[in-house]
Amino acid sequence: MLNLNHLRTLVEVVRLGSFTAAGNRLGYTASAVSQQMAALEKDTNVRLFVRSARSVHPTQAAHAMGQQALKLLRDAENLLAAGTAAGGNAVRELRVGAFPSVATFVLSQIVEMPRWQAPSVQVKISIGEPSSVVPGLRVGGELDVGIVYQVGESGLALPQGVSRHWLGEDPYKLVVPAAWGFTEGSRMSLEALNEVPWILHLRGSSDANVIDFVLANAGLHPRVVASSDDFNATLRLIAAGHGVAMVPQLAMVERPEGVVEVEVPEIALTRRLMALCADDAPADLSENFVEALRNVDEFRNM
Incomplete structure (x- = not known):
């Protein structure tokens, strides 16, 4: 099963263009972001980044998955909001x-x-x-x-x-x-x-x-x-x-x-x-x- 936190991190990496910037946005170290992305690549069997000694570059697959992940995260938030609404606290x-x-x-x-x-x-x-x-x-x-x-x-x-x-x-x-x-x-x-x-x-x-x-x-x-x-x-x-x-x-x-x-x-x-x-x-x-x-x-x- 895909980890929603990993998908959220992917969205930020694609949006901001680096592991460091995404980590700063989400409260992770760059190393932790790298580990999450490696785990996501393993879970999906898709190459998401081209890595070099000094930088990482999202692939087209990463951009496409980022768009899908954003929709999935929005849907998850809406489901949670609906559940909260049922309890009267939305x-x-x-x-x-x-x-x-x-x-x-x-x-x-x-x-x-x-x-x-x-x-x-x-x-x-x-x-x-x-x-x-x-x-x-x-x-x-x-x-x-x-x-x-x-x-x-x-x-x-x-x-x-x-x-x-x-x-x-x-x-x-x-x-x-x-x-x-x-x-x-x-x-x-x-x-x-x-x-x-x-x-x-x-x-x-x-x-x-x-x-x-x-x-x-x-x-x-x-x-x-x-x-x-x-x-x-x-x-x-x-x-x-x-x-x-x-x-x-x-x-x-x-x-x-x-x-x-x-x-x-x-x-x-x-x-x-x-x-x-x-x-x-x-x-x-x-x-x-x-x-x-x-x-x-x-x-x-x-």
Whole structure:
């Protein structure tokens, strides 16, 4: 009889590409993973890995068996859940990944809804940028639903078996310290922007690269006085008079006093927001969660 633990380990090895990474994920040593895979090869009489002195590579048979094993493990989990349900103690889990602004201003509302506070449902949340959320949606990954953004024409490389669900557009706003004398919605010239200090998102992130392009295209060469990956921190620095920044509308739901939005027609940038659902996610939970997202005011008003 096949060992379910060995199948679970196979799924992780195929997904992560190494015995060491799979062991770290599951709490085994690389040696223990190797032993499990050798035992699985013996039990099935199938060669699953090509081994060399420095690496192991899954064969096509390993990939095929990994897909079958994932389905078998899901079926086993469903059978256990059904048995638990018969005893009145079933708990179903929806694993959600989201970027910080959504986690702060949207997910906090959803998890308060009665549907998501029911004893039979648990929402497990991971907070991170799209670059860390998307990989978790691959088959057999650690996420069922991901909420991500795309800035400009930057692409999102999605794994197979992931569907997209449009949520809305989140325009960037140019915000400045109120102490500088600007009023809400007033006009600011490009010349003035070239003379003031700037707070930019951390270099290397997708939105930072696009913002750099947009500013350069407008002839701006910002004097950077701070780099931040936290828009709440950025807004606090603006309120303190430290500089100007481009901040998404969603991140300004609870902006502090001392921050005003100004108009600069030459600069326009929007990030597109979407929910991504893994095909092997619990369909009813993921569909209901996306519907709940669309009905939150922050998305409905976009």
